Amino acid sequence: MRSPGRRPEDALDGSVLAPLWLDTPARPAPRPPLRGRADVDLLVVGGGFTGLWTALRALERDPGTSVLLVEADRIAEHATGRNGGFCEATLTHGEHNGRTRWxxxxxxxxxxxxxxxxxxEATVARHGIDCGFARGGALAVATRPHEVPxxxxDLPGFLDRDxxxxLVDxxxxxxxxxxPDDCAVLDPARLAWGLADAAEGLGVTIAEHTRLTGLRRRGAGVEATTSQxxxxxxxxxxxxxxxxxxxRRMRWSVVPVFDYVLATEPLTAEQLASLRWDPAIGVADSGNQFHYYRVTPDRRxxxxxxxxxxxxxRAMDGDRYDRRETFETLARNFAATFPQLDGIRFTHRWxxxxxxxTRFCAFFxxxxxxxxxxxxxxxGLGVGASRFAADVLLDLVGGHETERTALEMVRQRPVPFPPEPVAWLGIQATRRAMAREDATGRRGPWLRTLDRLGLGFDS
Structure with a gap:
């Protein structure tokens, strides 16, 4: 029962606009930027999971390689440090997408x-990375009757209401x-910081606040100009x-979609017990517009x-990172899902x-x-798939023909997104159609057309 006069949105009062994972004194100080000239075997551009895994795997595969990683901002500042910390095994954004396409x-x-x-999992253990890695699996839940099928x-592993x-109440x-086997939860920022330390331990050089400004062939290699x-x-x-x-060919293949997240204050032992929730299990509901949620190592x-x-x-301006109407929607849906936690507050929003x-998973x-x-x-599923991507990238850039590079999933290119205003109109139409399907259980003509064309839109 909700406290009299209190709205679910009131739980946002006093929250800070900051990713929980990055809002910690444990965050490492930034490495110094690159100044002057460097000559290396491999330059990696980007200090998120894909770049960090590439740098680390390059040295694990060939210890004699000289590697420089440059990051325009800070390690884990963007998607890597802002996700929910679900590390999934899927490389194809789920079985349905994978079986349909390949x-x-x-x-x-x-x-x-x-x-x-x-x-x-082995890398986390080998390098002693303290990121709360817990491989308890993923729980998919149905919250509408048409989602149950x-x-x-009829298959083993189905769980009825009781x-x-x-498992989670x-x-x-x-x-x-x-x-049970194909998902772990973790602290993504601490994993990234641990990968950076491990890579440096093997000889990688990391330069933060170093923006790539140009790239051209030169001699037998490539010359990259950076901010300094x-x-x-x-x-x-x-x-x-x-x-x-x-x-340039990459620019039409992706669009930026904002994902919004809340984190509660730490639960008491009694509150956590009321949910019957093993913190090693991550949860997601079964709609097109779905929630994902988990318990953090400090019981949030x-x-x-x-x-x-x-x-x-394709705007990504800073003022779009704080969207009150979306955070209020999240707060209301949280209150409906866990009414036994009435009164708990959110400390972080980001x-x-x-x-x-358009194919929902990485392309190369x-x-x-x-x-x-x-x-x-x-x-949205790069926490795990980025390590696989790193090995693909090293195969490709090294000119190695491997099982990975022979995969149709690796060789195939996604259908590009159209220019504006067609992209915006199409995405808005898709979001409305997805919401209708969630409400009715019926896949309308717009979504069926996208299915036939191999297109789509997913969070």
Missing amino acids: PAEYDRLHELGLENLDGI LLEP AVRA SPTYLAGRLS GTVHARRVVLATNVFPGPV ILWGGYDAVYHYG SGVIDTS GTAKRGRVAYAAGFT
Whole structure:
């Protein structure tokens, strides 16, 4: 029962606009920027997960390689330090998307995804990275009657109302399915900082506040100009996520979609017990506009998703990071999901930009006659898939033909997004159609058309 006169939105009062993961005195001081000239075997551009894994894997695969990683801002400042901390095994944004697009190789992609998650777990243990890594699996829940069949009631592992509420107790749950092996939860910023330390320990040089300003072929390599220096590299990997880089063909392949997140104050032991929730399990509901949520290592509930927002013209200006109407929607939905936590407050609110592609998962390519490789388009599931992407990028830029580079999923390019105003109109129409499907359970003509064209929009 809600306190008299109190609205769910009031729980936002006093919250700070800052990612929970980055709002800590444990955040490392920034490394100094690059000044002058550097000559290296491999230049990595971008200090998020894709760039950090690429730098680390380069030295693990070939210890004699000289590697420089440059980051325009700070390590983990953007998507890497702003996500929910779900580290999923899937490389294809789920089974349905993978089987639909690459049916002949999906089973192998699934195996590779599990092997990749095993590799992340092993790296965390080997380097002693204190990031709260807990591999308890993912719980999908149905909150509307038409979502229950999506959880395949006739197959083993289906959870009816009582069974799912025994795992996590919410009166909104009608059914569920726990996938115990293919998801871990973690602190993404601490993982990134740990990967940076591990990479430096193997010999990588990291320069923060160093923006790439140009890229051109020179001799047998590539010359990169930065905000304060020049780098001559034999090969370059671009891991810039949604931010525009020097390869023009990448710019039409992703759009920036804002994802919004809340974090509560720490729960008491009694409050956590009232939910029956093992903190190693991450939860997501089954709608198109879905919430994802988990318990953090300090017993907060992180609550995000649902209202993915695209701004006209691919805008990413700073004032879009604080969207009151979306945060209020999140607060209301949280209150409906966990009424037993009435009175709890949110201490943090934040947002980040998802690099959304039309195929929902990462795509790959090369430029400058194979001397440059790039990846982008993870569409919200890059925490785990970025390590796999790093190995693909190193294969590509090294000219190695491997099982990874032979995958159709790696060789295929996504359908580009159209220019404005078509992109904005199409995305808004898709969001409205998705909301209608969530309400009615019926997939309308617009979404069926996108399905036939191999297009879509997802958070």
